[in-house]
Amino acid sequence: MPRAPHPLPDRLRRRLVVGVPAFAAVAGRVRAAPRRTLVIAAFPAVDKIVQAAVPAWQALQPGVEIKVVSRRSSDHHVAMTTALSSASDLPDLFAVEADYIGRFALGRGLEDLRPAPYRIDTLREHFVPYALQQASNPRGEVVAVPSDIGPGTLLYRHDLLQRAGLAEADFTRTWEGYVEGGRRIKAATGAYLLAHARDMKDIAIRTGLAPGEGLYFGPGNTVAVGVGSPRFVRAFELAREVRRGQLDARVSPWTSDWSEGFRRGGIATQMLGAWLAGHLNNWLAPTTRGLWRAAQLPEGAYAAYGGTFFAMARASSAESKALGWQFARLLTTDRTLQLAAFRQHDAFPALVDTFSDPFFEQPIPFLGGQAARLVWREAAQRIAAPAIHKQDRFAEEVVNTELDKVLLQGKDIASALGDAERLLQYRAHR
Amino acid sequence: MRSLTDAADAAAEAAAAKAPVPRVPPPRRLHISARSVPYVLLLPFLALFVVFGVFPLVFSLYLAFQSWEPTSGLQAMQYVGWDNFAFALFDAWFWKAMLNTLWLALASGLPQHLVAIPLACFIHASFPRLRNVVLGVYFAPYITSTVALAIVFTLFYSTDYGLVNSLLGALREWPLVGALLPAQRIDWLGEPQYIKPAIAALVFWRFVGFNIVLYLAGLQAIPRDLYEAARIDGASALQRFRHVTLPGLKPMIVFGVTLSVIGGLQLFEEPFILTPDGRGGSDQAGMTAAVYLYRTAFDFNDFGAASAMSWLLFVAVALATWLTQRMFRSAR
Numbered sequence: 001m002p003r004a005p006h007p008l009p010d011r012l013r014r015r016l017v018v019g020v021p022a023f024a025a026v027a028g029r030v031r032a033a034p035r036r037t038l039v040i041a042a043f044p045a046v047d048k049i050v051q052a053a054v055p056a057w058q059a060l061q062p063g064v065e066i067k068v069v070s071r072r073s074s075d076h077h078v079a080m081t082t083a084l085s086s087a088s089d090l091p092d093l094f095a096v097e098a099d100y101i102g103r104f105a106l107g108r109g110l111e112d113l114r115p116a117p118y119r120i121d122t123l124r125e126h127f128v129p130y131a132l133q134q135a136s137n138p139r140g141e142v143v144a145v146p147s148d149i150g151p152g153t154l155l156y157r158h159d160l161l162q163r164a165g166l167a168e169a170d171f172t173r174t175w176e177g178y179v180e181g182g183r184r185i186k187a188a189t190g191a192y193l194l195a196h197a198r199d200m201k202d203i204a205i206r207t208g209l210a211p212g213e214g215l216y217f218g219p220g221n222t223v224a225v226g227v228g229s230p231r232f233v234r235a236f237e238l239a240r241e242v243r244r245g246q247l248d249a250r251v252s253p254w255t256s257d258w259s260e261g262f263r264r265g266g267i268a269t270q271m272l273g274a275w276l277a278g279h280l281n282n283w284l285a286p287t288t289r290g291l292w293r294a295a296q297l298p299e300g301a302y303a304a305y306g307g308t309f310f311a312m313a314r315a316s317s318a319e320s321k322a323l324g325w326q327f328a329r330l331l332t333t334d335r336t337l338q339l340a341a342f343r344q345h346d347a348f349p350a351l352v353d354t355f356s357d358p359f360f361e362q363p364i365p366f367l368g369g370q371a372a373r374l375v376w377r378e379a380a381q382r383i384a385a386p387a388i389h390k391q392d393r394f395a396e397e398v399v400n401t402e403l404d405k406v407l408l409q410g411k412d413i414a415s416a417l418g419d420a421e422r423l424l425q426y427r428a429h430r
Numbered sequence: 431m432r433s434l435t436d437a438a439d440a441a442a443e444a445a446a447a448k449a450p451v452p453r454v455p456p457p458r459r460l461h462i463s464a465r466s467v468p469y470v471l472l473l474p475f476l477a478l479f480v481v482f483g484v485f486p487l488v489f490s491l492y493l494a495f496q497s498w499e500p501t502s503g504l505q506a507m508q509y510v511g512w513d514n515f516a517f518a519l520f521d522a523w524f525w526k527a528m529l530n531t532l533w534l535a536l537a538s539g540l541p542q543h544l545v546a547i548p549l550a551c552f553i554h555a556s557f558p559r560l561r562n563v564v565l566g567v568y569f570a571p572y573i574t575s576t577v578a579l580a581i582v583f584t585l586f587y588s589t590d591y592g593l594v595n596s597l598l599g600a601l602r603e604w605p606l607v608g609a610l611l612p613a614q615r616i617d618w619l620g621e622p623q624y625i626k627p628a629i630a631a632l633v634f635w636r637f638v639g640f641n642i643v644l645y646l647a648g649l650q651a652i653p654r655d656l657y658e659a660a661r662i663d664g665a666s667a668l669q670r671f672r673h674v675t676l677p678g679l680k681p682m683i684v685f686g687v688t689l690s691v692i693g694g695l696q697l698f699e700e701p702f703i704l705t706p707d708g709r710g711g712s713d714q715a716g717m718t719a720a721v722y723l724y725r726t727a728f729d730f731n732d733f734g735a736a737s738a739m740s741w742l743l744f745v746a747v748a749l750a751t752w753l754t755q756r757m758f759r760s761a762r
Contacts, residue, residue, distance in 0.1 A: 250617055252706045266590075423523075
């Protein structure tokens, strides 16, 4: 029986027979496969915080995978500088440590988050005020969104204070009282008051700083360091008093001597970010559990130590920035994720919406059951960010160098500050 | 059966032979002339050299005449003429770093050779069988990871818990030596006057093995007949060392010293890993020129000035190398 002719020509029919299933298979695979990978560059332990947010992200954007590129903090910031400079290998979103945010903000490589679609101003009330100030530049742009902060605190060895017959209030009322307390601790226990006299200077120059005032530079590129600055004169005098009384262990942070000092009870106090309590508990001095307490910094000083921000490159594509912003918003404004990072990594939230959580009132066993998060919460709301200047990092080092000369070589404070001022004037306009 | 099959095959072959043979164009072959072959073979190296050698040099020279805030991208560069060079030449910290570099190059470089030459002679003469093992021991620091070195030496130099201070503490008990040592524990990496010796000791320890290898290779090239002739002439061991070994080693000494001069003036790793945060320590006592220009770029965000400094350092290295060569030539 002759076969009836097919309505479609043979060649077309063959193409359809082979082509349709193949197209369906490919299309199916495309639908099943992720459409895009969002690259996020970070450093420890922010990388873990980002990873922890992946399930929440996948509920929002199931087709977009997250790839976390993690490097050591200093390497990460060098890599980001290089990526921004060449506008190549840019991640969709990257973490910026608080020490670097001022420098990045002063450049023009980061996306301004004020205009649509970001409108970060609408989120302003959700973050501690100083964190957004830190991410702002003199042009008024806000170039990063804060994730965690480091409210400054005074961690002290309660047992050593008791042995010296000191109460916390005597110790924290004034800087002079703090130094006097150090003398009594040294006499009663042999322990040093603090790791380095430089720590005293670092916090004292932040005391009494007006909102918007720069730490080392004033308005119009003027140098704020000098013998005419009571802030610096007093800071240098206090540091010298500490050294003369042999109240500092002369060790720098993150050295083996520093950690040994904590482990062996050789250092009675440390002024740093609240996150230090977590480090002490986890690896620095876990055997000193229960012996430490936290207080506000002496003389009503409030300062920030560290913190993390998320930023996007201006040179990235619109699609990249849209997705990057969506992830940054999730990380920084999701109450659950912020609290989880606080619980697991001691990343104090920048999100004030979390401040009412009962977790803040819970006792901290390492701090002898003290509800220290309430102390840090108060500090976080009172800190004011100093205005940034592109030579801040250099200025910090110049001031440290001159302080070392005062402490080690007995250089006169007036001439030390005068030399620092001259060196900074040479740099201020670079 | 077989014959039938064969016949069928033969018929098929005959038919195929009669059919017109389609002309298949010969495969196109890449023709390389004999003159081009060396260049083609060199191409992979040249490509890498241009990308990783020439381009950074040219870019750095270009950058030395620009003001650039790197995070703003390449388009943010602004031509500033010789400003960066003028800034570097009048920058107190640049000269401080150059003097530190010179101090460290001399303090770590000279002892390397003064120790390596006699030690190489001793190993050459005393360990004919175990020479490679002994050599391996001396060479180990050169190939040890910088991170491991940083950890170990930071512990060694620890003020309160370090091995060096413990050793000095024990020596203080000795009647005569104790009087020469400071009464207090030394803050090796914290006080400016001790930072440079601490770094120089690490550099010496790390590179002395490398120089021993150089000199051992040089010693093997000296004919034994010369030693025998000198011995027959009644030359003492010291005279043989002075009149046979040293002249024979001279080409290697020139090579080794030149390497030390170049390496010493570019010293970066050791001060970077030993001083806190790689900043060069208190009063920048351990901040070498290479560390300072790195910091100027990546810490102080001034890539233009850093590039200008790198070219000034290049001039200094070239000058020092030329002087070294000239010194040895005049001593010939």
